[in-house]
Amino acid sequence: MKHLIKPAALFSLISLSLPATASLAYVSNEKDNTISVIDTDAMSVVDTIPVGARPRGILLSHDGTRLFICASDDDTVQVMDLATRKIVDTLPSGEDPEQFALAPDDRHLYISNENDAIVTVVDVKTKQVLSQIDVGLEPEGMAVSPDGKWAVNTSETSSMLHWIDTDTFTIKKNIVVGQRPRHVEFSRDSKIAWASTEVGGTVHVIDVENLEQIRELTFDVPGVNPDRVQPVGIELTSDGRYAFIALGPSNHVAVVDAKTYEVLDYLLVGSRVWQLDLGKDEKYLYTTNGVSGDVSVIDVDRLKVIKSIKVGRYPWGVVVDPAS
Amino acid sequence: MPGHRLIRKLFFGALVVASTALHAEPLVVPMGYIQWVPDQGPVLSNVIPKPADSGLRGAELATADNNTTGRFLDQNYRMATSVADSEEGVLASFDRMIADGVHLFVFRVPAETLMALSKRAGPDVLMFNAGAREDGLRQRDCVPSLLHTIPSYAMLTDALGQWLNQRRWNEVFLISGPTAEDKEWATAFRRSARRFGLDIVEDKPWTFDADLRRSASRELPLFTQADDYDVVVVADVRGDFGEYVPFHTWLPRPVVGTQGMTPVAWHRVVESWGATQLQNRFRELAQRNMNSEDYAAWAAIRAIGTAVTETGSAEVKTLRPFLFSDQFQLAGFKGRKLTFRAWNGQLRQPIPLVHPRGLVDRAPFEGFLHPRSRMDTLGFDRPESECRING
Numbered sequence: 001m002k003h004l005i006k007p008a009a010l011f012s013l014i015s016l017s018l019p020a021t022a023s024l025a026y027v028s029n030e031k032d033n034t035i036s037v038i039d040t041d042a043m044s045v046v047d048t049i050p051v052g053a054r055p056r057g058i059l060l061s062h063d064g065t066r067l068f069i070c071a072s073d074d075d076t077v078q079v080m081d082l083a084t085r086k087i088v089d090t091l092p093s094g095e096d097p098e099q100f101a102l103a104p105d106d107r108h109l110y111i112s113n114e115n116d117a118i119v120t121v122v123d124v125k126t127k128q129v130l131s132q133i134d135v136g137l138e139p140e141g142m143a144v145s146p147d148g149k150w151a152v153n154t155s156e157t158s159s160m161l162h163w164i165d166t167d168t169f170t171i172k173k174n175i176v177v178g179q180r181p182r183h184v185e186f187s188r189d190s191k192i193a194w195a196s197t198e199v200g201g202t203v204h205v206i207d208v209e210n211l212e213q214i215r216e217l218t219f220d221v222p223g224v225n226p227d228r229v230q231p232v233g234i235e236l237t238s239d240g241r242y243a244f245i246a247l248g249p250s251n252h253v254a255v256v257d258a259k260t261y262e263v264l265d266y267l268l269v270g271s272r273v274w275q276l277d278l279g280k281d282e283k284y285l286y287t288t289n290g291v292s293g294d295v296s297v298i299d300v301d302r303l304k305v306i307k308s309i310k311v312g313r314y315p316w317g318v319v320v321d322p323a324s
Numbered sequence: 325m326p327g328h329r330l331i332r333k334l335f336f337g338a339l340v341v342a343s344t345a346l347h348a349e350p351l352v353v354p355m356g357y358i359q360w361v362p363d364q365g366p367v368l369s370n371v372i373p374k375p376a377d378s379g380l381r382g383a384e385l386a387t388a389d390n391n392t393t394g395r396f397l398d399q400n401y402r403m404a405t406s407v408a409d410s411e412e413g414v415l416a417s418f419d420r421m422i423a424d425g426v427h428l429f430v431f432r433v434p435a436e437t438l439m440a441l442s443k444r445a446g447p448d449v450l451m452f453n454a455g456a457r458e459d460g461l462r463q464r465d466c467v468p469s470l471l472h473t474i475p476s477y478a479m480l481t482d483a484l485g486q487w488l489n490q491r492r493w494n495e496v497f498l499i500s501g502p503t504a505e506d507k508e509w510a511t512a513f514r515r516s517a518r519r520f521g522l523d524i525v526e527d528k529p530w531t532f533d534a535d536l537r538r539s540a541s542r543e544l545p546l547f548t549q550a551d552d553y554d555v556v557v558v559a560d561v562r563g564d565f566g567e568y569v570p571f572h573t574w575l576p577r578p579v580v581g582t583q584g585m586t587p588v589a590w591h592r593v594v595e596s597w598g599a600t601q602l603q604n605r606f607r608e609l610a611q612r613n614m615n616s617e618d619y620a621a622w623a624a625i626r627a628i629g630t631a632v633t634e635t636g637s638a639e640v641k642t643l644r645p646f647l648f649s650d651q652f653q654l655a656g657f658k659g660r661k662l663t664f665r666a667w668n669g670q671l672r673q674p675i676p677l678v679h680p681r682g683l684v685d686r687a688p689f690e691g692f693l694h695p696r697s698r699m700d701t702l703g704f705d706r707p708e709s710e711c712r713i714n715g
Binding site for chain 1: 389392393395396397598601604605630633634653654655659660661697698699
């Protein structure tokens with residue numbers, strides 16, 4: 001019975017574009033210029049949407065109605081309406097936008113402009129550029145603390161975390177970390193920030209109140225050459241239990257105890273795992289695997305990889321719609 | 325009155341803060357780049373010449389890169405440059421820069437000139453070789469103050485040897501040119517062939533001096549006659565005849581070596597691991613593509629920048645130990661952290677194998693194992709080198 005109903009439901013989903021009935025994940029395919037839409041119940045791709053050139057960073061508006069897409073080679077940020085899956089708007093982004101972060105107010109979008117060593121702040125409502133902030137070489141990772149106080153940018157070649165005051169759009173502190181910092185993730189309470197460094201092979205845990213590093217994590221994946229352990233994406237469970245860290249070409253995701261900072265396990269996923277996102281209820285974690293061109297699904301309770309889903313070429317970012 | 329005093333105190337305090345901020349001297353890091361490329365003589369084939377500012381532009385880009393980082397740390401990198409036309413000119417520029425307080429140098433000069441420079445340099449000078457690929461500099465002529473960011477001939481030919489081995493193209497027809505560089509390259513390749521189980525079925529020197537632009541189709545098929553071989557390897561560093569070997573071989577076989585598919589430090593087709601950003605930055609600066617010499621000079625100055633950032637010092641006595649320590653790692657857009665070999669100061673690095681319009685592969689390859697770093701399967705490993713520049 002179940003088997004009969006599912007394809008039918010899926011079909012109506014595609015034809016009517018009613019994502020509200022299903023739980024959906026969106027994946028940017030860097031070399032295909034598309035977004036893959038995954039039905040996370042069926043764990044399969046239900047739609048592939050053409051977008052701008054070289055889509056990399058993607059994020060959802062906090063109200064869950066729009067998807068923002070860094071179309072890097074088109075030098076723009078595209079806005080997709082999720083109800084119709086159409087590009088409805090573009091935002092001024094500065095040159096070569098790669099990653100970005102949306103402030104909790106759902107208005108201030110912080111964009112890394114990799115070629116120009118600046119961070120551009122755009123008001124997504126008025127489409128005004130509010131500020132352009134000089135940062136280090138090859139700005140990459142971007143995060144805004146959940147309390148909205150800090151925007152943090154990582155500059156890959158300067159190997160720094162730039163702490164930007166969101167009231168004044170000025171840098172308050174620069175923290176030198178390992179080589180090629182890629183990503184920053186805040187804890188839910190905004191007290192702790194996690195930063196990965198791809199070449200350094202480290203994850204730095206920063207106490208946000210004092211802006212001091214309190215821990216530096218390294219990874220030792222059994223049977224994998226240490227050179228291939230290259231941390232990129234970070235995802236934290238909201239209960240403060242786990243940190244998941246994508247370890248790039250080592251093809252593993254590290255599971256870290258977010259309280260003791262102990263590495264608990266390494267989970268084998270697809271090739272060159274890059275970014276990750278937790279699904280609704282945080283039961284499953286989805287990872288983009290750039291080289292194998294698929295998404296791995298990790299069961300968070302069992303800490304087991306249960307499925308891989310073929311998507312487009314060079315999947316880069318993944319976001320799961322928590323509202324869907 | 326007490327109010328007044330309070331105000332005055334506050335005012336004074338503010339003044340002190342302001343003046344200390346003003347007087348916080350930035351850390352100035354003077355660096356020198358010196359280049360001399362001897363005239364290579366007339367070249368028979370009409371090859372595309374290497375840009376004269378190769379190396380220099382890479383050094384300029386890296387200095388700008390260092391300063392982008394430095395402005396957040398109050399560090400100011402300054403580079404003096406000199407393009408000399410003789411060894412005397414190189415030595416004179418070196419003396420002048422030393423007198424101006426420069427202690428950190430990057431060179432694109434011949435191996436003999438490097439040796440002359442190292443005799444002059446005191447212990448407070450640190451030099452980077454970004455041009456000379458000679459194996460002797462890594463094997464016998466060991467200079468504690470000299471580091472190498474350009475890969476040696478042995479690293480390049482080992483990359484090629486590994487690739488041939490993993491392709492199972494074991495039977496090699498080797499053609500080597502007459503110059504000292506060609507002989508160095510061919511010697512390095514013969515060593516690589518032994519290391520990686522290749523069989524050199526023919527080893528022929530190129531002695532012709534005909535203008536191959538007109539006669540390649542007649543001369544080369546005859547020259548490359550042999551029972552059988554899997555591949556032709558050419559050692560022609562300056563590009564005198566090698567460009568005319570492909571498509572003219574007696575047997576329909578690929579051509580690799582200094583022409584055809586080539587092992588290099590860098591090439592415009594390298595784009596993974598963020599290399600696209602470096603390529604774009606370079607093109608914007610130099611209006612041309614980045615090559616191996618540019619990359620080696622860039623890597624040297626970025627190594628200095630990385631060490632200064634981490635140590636907060638511009639002193640050779642602090643920087644040199646740091647460059648050889650476990651803490652040092654250079655993010656060199658090659659997918660691995662790059663480090664210096666402690667025994668001979670060579671920068672470990674993956675070697676791309678390229679043809680003029682595409683990337684073929686990248687050494688080291690899976691299956692070539694090493695107890696310390698797989699990158700040490702390329703070039704002279706510690707037991708093979710006489711150098712112990714760190715004791």
